[in-house]
Amino acid sequence: MPLLEVKDLRKSFGETEVLKGVSFTLEGGEVLSIIGASGGGKTTLLRCLNFLETPDSGEILVNGERVFYIDEQTGKPVTVPGVQNIMGLVFQQFNLFPQYSVKENLTLAPILHAKSDKAKYRQNKKEIHDEIEQQADEMLEMVGLSEKADKYPCFLSGGQQQRVAIARALMLSPEVLCFDEPTSSLDPELTGEVLKVIKDLKSPERAMVVVTHELEFARAVSDKVIFMADGVIDEMGTPDEVLVNPKSEKTIAFLNVPKGY
Amino acid sequence: MGFWEVTQSLIAGLGNTCLLFALTLVLALPLGLVISFGSMSKFKPLAYLVKVFVWIIRGVPLMLQVIIIYYVPGMMFGTPILSRFSAVVVAFVINYACYFSEIYRGGIESIPKGQYEAGKVLGLTRTQVFFKIVLMQVVKRIMAPMSNEVITLVKDTALARVIMIVEIIQAAQNFAAYGLMWPLFYTAVFYLAFVGILTLLFGYLEKKLDYYKA
């Protein structure tokens, strides 16, 4: 059974249909890269997967269980409560919380989640905090930013901020971690450090969906590549199939686009 | 009538000035937040209603509002509902809450959407996102306009005279009956000291919030 199954997802903004029936599956531990020209619906797809947008129709299943679907009787979209925790999202613009230190950015959500179980939290307050902080230290080490724990995001470089954002997402141990062009707002010399972190995250513990324009990177880390154009999956397959020997004319055109200079 | 006697009367009047100032702040700061939520409501009829209300309150002179709130219930029910001082407090709280609400709204709307989305993706509720992520950033952003409003409030308290509350200006003016004008000018010293302290306080707060840039 696939970890994630997306069935015929559709989404319109007003008159414009942005997703026109997107379906794919993702196995645990797999890395899926999504490439495609601007406006093809890649961001919208990730936002739907993370429940920042509500699809108009279609289904999302996690481990065979429907977490999003359209109720047959009412015709209304249903999002199963608590499914946010299954997914994680790293934004192109990092979206760190500026008033919190790097470490506080990591611990904020886990602490608030722990507090929601009031009785348990009151009893084990110290252990809970220790555990969360220790986990934060581990995550920061993983992204190579241990020495920045007490700094504020505004004092970090873009690449460092994005690594913090990745560590923050990892704190909740998402089963599917999504990245929306994680290096697109970075200077070229900072791209490498972020891509390396993402590459090192590949593990049986989590699947990853990466929207990226870094084709070499996609080829190196992905198990599967999707080429999206105009709201549909135009081509899907192994990195070699899609990136080296593409069959679809749109994919071929996209890969052969002369750089605009 | 000597300097010391005048000073004592003015300090007595200053008591009312300070009380009105403090009560208005304590009540109008949270009420303004509620009003700003109303004006940003996705339920459009409520948002329009609140906007019309804010327009009226900001459009009518505060002095007139004080008079209306004190006298109109009396005219309608035959007897005053509110004491003079309560009437002034009510008028001031409503008026300042409306001004604050607009400052809050500007601040809240200036927070990037990504902050809300990052919070949501981390599984936080809307309330958690607002109070743990957004609010503090709003506070930092609205410090300057807020300090303006608060300083204006200090001087607006003088409007309470219109329904015969003896605040500091009225206390000074009572001496005019004895032909003394200088107590009135003397009140400026008190206002300047009051505003000076507030300016230092806001400077301190702004500095405290300066540990990060956004």
Ligand SMILES: Nc1ncnc2c1ncn2[C@@H]1O[C@H](COP(=O)(O)OP(=O)(O)OP(=O)(O)O)[C@@H](O)[C@H]1O
């Ligand atoms: N909230 C919205 N309201 C209206 N239209 C939207 C909205 N979000 C996206 N769109 C439109 O949907 C289309 C797809 O946008 P999307 O951001 O998903 O594309 P993308 O593949 O991520 O592009 P890019 O490579 O530029 O990031 C675009 O035409 C965009 O203008």
Ligand SMILES: [Mg+2]
């Ligand atoms: Mg995009």
